Amino acid sequence: MAENRCPMCGKSNPEEAQRCVFCQAQLKPLAGGEEPQQPSFSFSSSDESEWLKSLRHAVGEEPSFSEETGQEEPDWLARIRQRAQTERQSTDGDKNQLSSWLSDTGGESSAAGEEDWLNQLRAVTSVSQETTEEPLLPSQEERRMTTGELRDVRDRLSRIAGEPVDLSAGVSPAPQPSETVPSSAEAEQPPQAPSGETSDLTEWLRSLEYTGVEQSSEEAKFSIPLEESTELPYSGLAEFTGESELGGGPPEGEQPDWLRAFEEAPTAAETPSAPMSGEETPDWLKAFEEAPSVEEAPSTTEPASAPVSDEETPDWLLELAQTFVPETPGDQTSPFVARVSPFAEEIPPQVEQPKEVTASALQPAAQPEPTAEAALARDVDLTDWLAELEGEAIDKEAISKAFILEEEQPPSEELPAASYPFAGIDADLLGAVEAEASKEGGLEGLAPALLPDWLQALRPVEAVLGETPAASEEELQVERAGPLAGLRGVLPADRLVIQYRKPPIYSIKLRVTEKQQRHIEALSDLIKAEGKPADIKRENLQAPRRLLRLTLALILVLVLLIPLLVSSPSLTPTGLVPGEEVRSFYSQMSLMVPDRPLLVAVDYDAGYLGEMRFAATGVIENLMLKRQRLALVSTVPSGPLLANDLLERAQLKLTQVEPAIRQGYALPDRTVTLGYLPGGITSLQEFATFPRRAVFAGLGNVAGEPQNVWGHVVVQDVHRLSDFAGLLLITDRVDTARAWIEQVEPALERRPFLVITSAQVAPMLTPYVDSGQIEAMIWGISGGMAYEQLAGVPPHAAAYWNAYRYGMYVGFAFILSGVLLRSITVAFSRRRKPNEA
Amino acid sequence: MRAPFSTALAIAFGLVVLLGYFIPAPCDPANPGLSCTFLGIRVVFLDWGAILAGVAMLVGIVNLALVHWRKVRMAGKERDLLSAVFLLAFLITLAAGFWFTPADVRFQRAVLSIQTPVEISLMALLVVTLAYASLRLLQRRSGLMAASFVISALVFLLLMSGLLGLFQQVPLLRELVNLINRLPLAGARGILLGIALGSLTAGLRILLGADRPYSG
């Protein structure tokens, strides 16, 4: 469905709508068929509020340049509509009621005069304006008004401005419809001001008149700036319309001058025209006199010039007229217009309220002086004084007619909607206002707040807030907290919240993938399992552990002590058969070259001293018997101590058999302790690469006499590891053996690598024996005793062998007992379960 | 990246040492060449590593002494008087070692006389624990591995005791005994290969900077 945008407020309406749903402005032109140009601003609530506010705060206050984008508040429009309807009904007979401001102004205008004036204004608004380069308003032809009509309107406005205008007397005859709106050149001519008494009125009206390019900066604030004199005052509307459909102001960079003038603080105000009453200037007119620049309606396209010419038709008039365009095509009276009584009479009867009033009809003439019509045309000005009108029974027709001059087009033409406010002002209303003003001797003492009901209904702020205490409370409420503390009139956050859209609701449902769900289940099961006590199998063995351990220890001690105490020391071990590996070891030892020293690595802990004594002593004895030179090195801290202990024990044992061995094999001469390799495998790699650098200081350096052990006779010819006869590693650890095998064995260059190890390590070193990296290996007490048997060295006492054997049998028995016990327990438990079942 | 400089040093030193494994050695002293220079640098690095290892052990022991010192100085129930025994023994041994030097037989005898009985006795207590554990071998776990473990333990206890040595006189039984003796070789070889692969992986991760145990 094609959009049908309201030229007043910019809202989109259904295509078939005649009136705007929001602001009730006429959507389709009353004459012609042109779609009205999008006004730069609309007669929105914010606009209304701004121009009304500015009317109120005209003295010394910064124009409240509304930056609201003209958010429509349908509520106020609905109220306006309602009020308009009621007022239409009630203003038929109430033409004589004038607002106090009209009496203050002293302007007593007869209802007829008002009607004429309003009709003239209406004609102005309804006359089509001249098209410009940026046509925003309907055809200017539709808004053309005769010069005479414009002059009449101007007169009316001037009278209202400050003189006790006798509208009935001073009202110029309503302009004839045949009269055309003067051209732009004619429009440039300022309308002749009324004589004497109306000079003041004309002055302020003149001040409101749009003067085109020649207008002062103050005037510019009241008018839409024209880039050229021939341009319509609403040419700046192009910027507005391009900027926002809601009637917001143009972008800052594109703001017309007049609008910019609104932003600036008005320093000097154009002296408005004299107040309507010659005796006393009403407040609202004073405001015009002092600071007419304050009275800006930035969002409105109020023209500065008189609306008598099509170029200078004020926007506010257009808007006002637009707002109260009759809902029905035949109804040309708007509720708003109906209240403008003073001018209702002056609206030419021939000029009917246009259906749609475009801004072009209210485009001001290129007259430098503001006119009363221009002043009146400003919606900012009018709303206040109009609101004071009490007459609900104002003849809307008369009022509207005052603002609408005769059009060149036939009245049946539907003029496009305009953004000026008084396009549809009822002439009756205007006449009523004028009459009241003339009665009371002028418009003096007009209180800005005294507005007629129907005008008040126009104001969106009041219409929404309804002058409720909340509205006034807002203005009077002083912010007490936060950064805006102390300021008055701060927008309450709660109301602002209402204005915002409902925030989007996002789904809080968590998306869980299948994989995540599995992980969740696994984790939850794990956590649940943590809370559950683990099922501990009940142990069938009830005996206290400590007692059991003591029993076992006692058994072992007895089994081992008996052979130690009972066996004869000379008894030879029985059942000790040297295995293949022992024989291989023995053969390797036999092949060892005696003129080269043998490198002995003592890398076992003191805890294995007992086993190593049984395993290695025989080998050392054999080497001693062979007069083999030995170079001892170690990678464990206690290695040098254990190495010396091993040598001494071997020599001591050998001495028992061969007493001369002590002299034949002097340990200091035949053996040398190279020292301690601190870095583990790093030192072994260094030792394999450069043995003289890896260890060179021997023991005893603390005394301050470090000696280079490589000068010892045993190793003085050794520069590389291959210079040794071989390597004999005595260790109790797999890692140590592996380190020696990986780091040192390659440097031996096929020299025999023999290992004496513990029984607990032997199975792990068997692969190295199988691969040939270890030439031969013996382990434990059995290996040592077997080697002693092969080598013929004095064996250890058979008691030790017997104790060892019996101990192994006891261990075997313990394991077997445990297996049998477990089997019986399992068997009994299985029998018990079927029985229980 | 945490500890970039330490990582760079670790990688640099490690690569130099690793490359030395692939350069033939020894080099001819008469004609050194580039390889000898490189090997010389490598030996220097290895020497520095050995020195640092010794200093690291020294730092560890000093830290142990400081911990016991703090324990002695604590108040209340947290005070451990046995830490004073440790400190006393530590300081006395330290003094005796610097006085007598490690080459002195008396010092060596004194140290061995304290270390050997304690360590051997602790090892002897292990028999009782193993005996107690052997009674409950199948009560905790049962399966193929447990069963093979028990059976293997029984068999090798007998083999080590020399009981089956009498059977080696019979050729067939000798072969059988030899086969039984070599059965652990398969598992041991697999374990050694696994250890070597693991060490290789760990070493390469450090040399590539993936692992930085020194950045803590």
Next chain:
Amino acid sequence: MIQDDVIWMLVGFILTLLVFSYLFGDNILFRLAVYVFVGVSSGYVVVLLVDQVLIPRLVTPLIQGSSSQRLLLVVPLVLSILLMTKLFPRLAAFGNLSLGVMVGIGAAVIVGGALQGTLASQIMAAVTDFDLQAGVLKGRDPVLKLIEALILLVGTISTLVYFQFGAATKPNQPPRRPRWIELLAGIGQMFIGITLGALFAGVFAAALTALIDRLDFITLVIYDFLF
């Protein structure tokens, strides 16, 4: 000297009994013996390190060495000082440099040793077992040799497979290894059990030997003192 031997023998005897008191449970006597042992061992290690590392490798070359030796020693000296900062928590970060050097060198040595010392040689050994001619030369029956080689090969591979725990994950199913890997892992379990059983027997034997040694020592002391 004899008196020294007697004294130290008595000391050893007392310490042995103190440690054996653990059979009755943890007690102060046992802990006393252990604390004395740790103290003496720590002190000895410090003395040995100073004697074997600091003095001959750092102090003496810095004092008596040539300029090139001193220059070369600046690096380990600085690194050693930085390593000592590990004693102080606030300065511990400075020791990371030294640790980095140590770890880098150690890692390289481990890698090189594993490559040339174990991996290559053990793989070759597994293949060499199938050399039946060498077995014959050693007087082995070739059939038995072949069977033995096969058993060892299967055992080696299955042991390695047992430690491979990587498994493909399937949706809504726990990760499981393929069936053939599970079968090999089961065989590997058996061989690992055999090896561990042999190790257990060896540990038992070693511990038994230690007990024999201590019992012999105790009886010797008692005999010497009583008789």
